[in-house]
Amino acid sequence: MDYTFHWRPVFRKLPDLLEAGLVTMEVAVLAMLVGVVLGLALAIIRMSGLKSITWFAVGWIELARNTPALLQLFFFGFGLGAFGIHLSPFLIVLFGLSFNNAGYLAETFRGGFNAVPPTQVKAARSLGMTPTQAYTRIVIPQVMRVVYHPMTNQMVWSVLMSSLAMLVGYRELAGETQFLASKTYRIFEFFLVTAVIYYVMVKLILAGSRLLSWRLFRY
Amino acid sequence: MDSVSVFTDFQFSDLxxxxxxxxxxxxxxxxAISIGTVLGCVFGWVLxxxxxxxxxxxxxxxxxxxxxxxxxxxxLFYNFFPIIGFNVSPFVAGTIVLIFYTSALVAAVARGGIDAVSINLRRASRSLGMTYWQDLRYVVWPVGLRAVLPSWAGVALGVLKDSALVSVLGYVELLRASQILITRTQEPFLILTVVGAFYFALSFPISRITARLERRWQYD
Structure with a gap:
């Protein structure tokens, strides 16, 4: 083994890496928020049974779940160029991740809503609750319990997937690492430190989610 | 246009x-899925x-x-091998990483499957005279498999799609091939659509089959 590790260039750039880690969190959280809104819409459309728009939701969900996330990213990056739409790297990543998140979350939400028997709504209504009350007090809390864990997982996936951004030229954590690694030729060292940062970020998300779940589901 | 174009259109042979x-x-x-699943089952059992x-x-x-x-x-792995004095092809490095990645995902699934078999059932089989391995083979395996087959299929589908990432090492799989064609034809939309269809054709049947298996196993 005639390779000498050089860690100093990495540690000198550590602030840059950590800052890029924040960019990763930003884009992952944004994509998650957009994904939740779109996923909820898709789930409602799919459950509505309206033939005219169900195909759209089903198509989105199946495409998002059955093609690689990287391909989806490339599609927003290069594919849309054919129509003269040129997105910034940030938007490519945001749209790509949101598209993917929405597809997965739609199925999560559908499962969550299916887990609450419709008779419960009838029971709540017959007890004198308004439809809004029945939903906010009976249905939503139970759905939350079912979808909370899968949503946490999706958030983790969102962070992990955001690393694909390096391939479309966005400088989040992975992209920044590649940029710095190619400048200094310390590829292994840089990516090892980045791997540690990703690991810590994922653990923080999981810990945060656990804390929040204690708070949310006390009874 | 009289000048010679370096780009050629998407042709049938490109398919x-x-x-x-x-x-x-x-x-x-x-x-990755076959070796990773075997490894993952062993890891899951150990866990x-x-x-x-x-x-x-x-x-x-x-x-x-x-x-x-x-x-x-x-x-990391691709750059790690030269450090310890091996030069490996992108295919080998990619396969090794995918195998361990799969085994890590399957281990969690397998562990869940084993834990899903109630301890009373296992005690019953042991008290009927089954050995530990017989219990594992004839009781835990069939019961646990039913519990976690959908999760396992999810992992398998995920690995199929994640294999696209091996393209970053330079292995010419589906996604890399699409990049090569896009560079030549300058028709990104068409080619990404075709490649998307290829991926869809590979992964959609698996998800349908497991969905059907899952439904059938629920009722008998």
Whole structure:
């Protein structure tokens, strides 16, 4: 083994890496928020049974779940160029991740809503609750319990997937690492430190989610 | 336009090129899924049998594969081999990483499957005179499999799609092939659509079959 590790260039750039880690969190959280809104819409459309728009939701969900996330990213990056739409790297990543998140979350939400028997709504209504009350007090809390864990997982996936951004030229954590690694030729060292940062970020998300779940589901 | 164009349109023969690349995607996925599943089942059994000790050692290691983006793992391993004096092809490096990645995901699934079999059922089989291995083979395996087959299928589908990331090492699988064609034809939309269709054709049947199996197993 005639390779000498050089860690100093990495540690000198550590602030840059950590800052890029924040960019990763930003884009992952944004994509998650957009994904939740779109996923909820898709789930409602799919459950509505309206033939005219169900195909759209089903198509989105199946495409998002059955093609690689990287391909989806490339599609927003290069594919849309054919129509003269040129997105910034940030938007490519945001749209790509949101598209993917929405597809997965739609199925999560559908499962969550299916887990609450419709008779419960009838029971709540017959007890004198308004439809809004029945939903906010009976249905939503139970759905939350079912979808909370899968949503946490999706958030983790969102962070992990955001690393694909390096391939479309966005400088989040992975992209920044590649940029710095190619400048200094310390590829292994840089990516090892980045791997540690990703690991810590994922653990923080999981810990945060656990804390929040204690708070949310006390009874 | 009289000048010679370096770009040529998408031709029918390019479909053959893509099909060949799809074959490579399938090859690397099947290798990773089959070997990774066997390894993952062993890991899952170790985790389930050793409890805390396993969680603190093997569990932590496997957890790393699930908490670091696959693309970073691939780049790390690919650059690690030359450091210890081996030069490996992108295919070998990619396959090894995918195998461990799969095994880490399957281990969690397998462990869940083993834990899903109630301890009373296992005690009953043991008290009927079955050996530990007979209990594992004829009681835990069939019962646990039903519980976690959908999760396992999810992992397999995920690995099939994640195999696209091996393209960053330079292995010409489906996604890399699409990049090559896009560079030549300058028709990104068409080619990405075709490649998307290829991926869809590979993964959609698996998800349908498992969905049907899941439904059938629920009722008997």
């Amino acid at each position: 053959g090129f893509l099909a060949e690349a799809a074959g490579r995607t399938l090859l690397i996925s099947v290798l 389930s049998a050793t409890r805390l000790a396993g969680d603190a050692t093997l569990g932590v290691i496997l957890d790393i594969f699930r908490s670091v983006p696959l693309i970073i793992q691939l780049i």
